[in-house]
Amino acid sequence: MRSQREDWRPMESSTAGPRCRNCGTHVTQQFARVFGDNGDVVHGCPACTTYREMQSGGHLPGNRRR
Numbered sequence: 001m002r003s004q005r006e007d008w009r010p011m012e013s014s015t016a017g018p019r020c021r022n023c024g025t026h027v028t029q030q031f032a033r034v035f036g037d038n039g040d041v042v043h044g045c046p047a048c049t050t051y052r053e054m055q056s057g058g059h060l061p062g063n064r065r066r
Helices: 029-035 051-056
Strands: none
Touching: none
């Protein structure tokens, strides 16, 4: 089984990379790893969410706090 983490390149930008589920803005894989959910899915980015919400987990579905 091949892992997506094998192809991880934190500084590489790609149009096929991860996108914010809320607004569709492209985010880096490193951003998705840090601010995304357990599956590295981003539900809020700096374009549509405040950093305070992202740090507290307020951007996650169901307002689950980390």
